[in-house]
Amino acid sequence: MAHEAVIGLECHIQLATRSKMFCECPAEFGASPNSNVCPVCLGLPGALPVVNRAAIDAALQLGLVLGCTIREASVFARKNYFYPDMPKNYQITQYDRPLCEGGALPVRLCETARSFPLIRIHVEEDTGKSFHPERTGDRPVSRVDFNRAGVPLLELVTEPAFRQPEECGAFLAGLRRLARWLKISDGDMEKGHLRCDANVSLRPPGSASLGTKTEIKNLNSIKGVEKGLTAEIARQAAVLDAGGRIEQATLLYDADHDKLAVMRSKEYAHDYRYFPEPDLPQLTVDAAWVEEVRGRLPEPPWTREDRYVDHLGLPAYDAAILCETRERSDYFEAVVGAGTDAKRASNWVMTEVLRHVNARGLSEREAALRLPAKSLAVLIGATESGRITSASAKEVLEEVFEKGGDPEAVIAARGLVARSSPEELLPLVREVLAENPGPVAQFRGGKQATLGFLVGQVMKKSGGRAAPQVVQELLRAELGALR
């Protein structure tokens, strides 16, 4: 029997604010256990939360760029349940009056522009981290690290708009790119900066009703989301095909073994007893704040991609790669801004610059510091005009990425300006012709391709400095004269 999957995602984005959501502790990752804690994030008796405005600002950026409606007066709520890594045994989150509602994330999927609608984005605090069980002597022990407790999170809930696991993967990749683009999160899924749960149900194709859904937690990589959903869709389909019924449940995906395990069934569903957080007044975001945030929003990546295709005439493939990160696309734009042809700039950035970035393990920021866009533009210009050869240009890049320095200075120091005077090159040309009677005879016999070999030999003799155009002309002239 054919089935159609209906999938909705809940994504958690850990914000890269300096301090936590409700206290002044650093929100950094990787400090020694329980060192970034205070009475507030430890939930000590008497401590009270105070909202971190930087986190709200980040939520506004994301909400506005996704076209959400911003609620002027949103409300924090308590979600009550007991868990040892949650210090207060309730989480401060938002419930019936979240900060952002609606909106959509544009995603390009197999060259097609798609847009996946959202239900809401709200602000909340993260929990600590449990490590269990460990052993102390003969006793199993669990340990809890509260460094992460109280780190700001955005929860983004989509409409059940996905039909394929691949759509979910593309959405998540798009969300990660956007979070990094806005610089609101490091977006590192391995470090838990971006986490994803999915709700999935099956129905007959074309049906408007929804089947019983299950929730899959722990989908913490893009591959994991796709594989976990694929596995669960297959499981549900097998149950339905066998005439069975889907039981509402929460499942855990084990990526290492590609297996799903039931975490809790419906009977054990939590009653979170949400109610408005009495320790916090309602969160007021006035029009001035919204407009101020809107005013400093960067151009979104999908708009840039379109612009590169529509106005700069780049292939969609180039636009997509250039807009993978904001640093890269800013860099590319600066190269173009310095007077370089767009396609040429794209080629250089995508091949030469990215090659060095990858080979040297540089961040794109570091790369831009070693080779500022202006310098790359100069280098491209020099190559285009024939002032240096492309072989020389690569040599310059090598040195600049290795040791740093100004490309012009490297060109001067290494004497890379192309040798193009016939007087200087003619002796080399004659030497090569004299040394290669075989190929010369072949060329004379009508094998034009041999010319390339001879040019190469001259280039070699010149240490890569000879202007290839001039060499070619001289060779043709000499071969003609020899005849």
Place this chain on the structure above:
Amino acid sequence: MSANRWWGRPATTLAACVARGELSAEQAVESGWEAAATWEGDVHAVAHADATVRATAARTAPPGPLRGVPVIVKDNLCTAGDYPTTCGSRILAGYRAPYDATVIRRLRAAGAVLTAKGNMDEFAMGSSTEFSCYGPTRNPYDLTRVPGGSSGGPAAAVAYGLAPLGLGSDTGGSVRQPAAFCGVFGLKPTYGRLSRYGLVAFGSSLDQVGLFARHAGDVALLYSLLAGPDLRDATTRASPPPDVSAWDRGVKGLSFGWPENLWREGVEPEVVAALEAAAASLERAGARRVAFDFLPGTYAVATYYLVATAEASSNLARFDGVRYGPRAPSTDVWSLYVRSRSQGFGPEVKRRILLGTYALSAGYYDAFYLKAQRARTRIRREYQAAFGRCDFMLLPVAPTLAFRLGEKTTDPLAMYLSDIFTIGANLAGIPGLAVPLGLAGSGLPRAVQLVGPEDSEPTLLRAGRALEVRGEVARLGREHETEFPWPMKR
């Protein structure tokens, strides 16, 4: 009572004498403990004290308006480095807070010396200070009777003279009612005027730190030192608090509401007599009486016991044996929770956690919690409307004078109803002042309550002072009443 010449003196007098070098801060603090030698063994107002700790604190107290003045604070205010903070509960046995509550920080900065932590009903849940893991506190005026609660320890200690000042917390009357039962002033300020940071929460939207003193002027001084915005408490008001320095200005031109319908039945004659005496007194001092009917307190009690318990059920979830407090031996985390909490909490706390959890549960939320919120809005409006007709209202504090130990511990509803006149101010977020009015024929303290609109503390203190000055108060220490050096007379 004690023959100590410093006993019963206003905080302002003590501070002035310490400042002039007439007595040391240590002597000022120990004078209270001389009184305690007589009283504390019977009354049991103190939960935690330490002679070395307070002597050191006295020696090192910084200069300030309260330099050397001893203060007893309720055991639910976090104090770092001196005493445990246990909320009268086994579940916090031995817990020492790593930080000072904001009001404690302000107290210390003003030079005050924390002389003890006061006994209380566990987690401030109770009206008699009988629900404490340390055993009950008794009323210094009659040891067979309760001091009121939940801040019964500080109230009784201020009454017998351990300290001229005390801090409590008032969620539904927990400062005003014990103040009334023990014959001292008790102020519950406007919600958001005193920081709750470091006050162990019971009902967050109702809790306010409250003040005890034997003299109206001391209440005003203490309020002026503690009130004001706190960046660590998002529910404090950003604006500067009202100026209470004119507390001795009299009540000429003020009007007070007289909602007589509230005490036509169910209120002891001595309480009614106190109200009438106070009204007559205020009129003689130049205030005008405005009679009208007001909302009966039964609605407030029902509303309160839903809102407060709902919030409490969540606030008290953190006491689970995982991070602090005693942990019951167990093999898995769930039994660790269940055993630690079952053994750690007393019966009244358990009752309220169950009630609050129920009120917030799926399927019951709308009928209980949400409906209570609507009722709360309505009650707030009723108060606003009443204050359109008068500057403040005269109300009973409790329907009775101090009741006997054990009288209501087995009847929760009867206990809850003893808050019927105080709960309204918490629901409406407005200030209330319990004013002692001398002793009844039975020898028990009598009192009335003054309730005003938001930020009406200056008015309430003027009226409280007017009743004090008019000689309606016949309590010990009265001979010192004219010694107030604050604010400085021009």
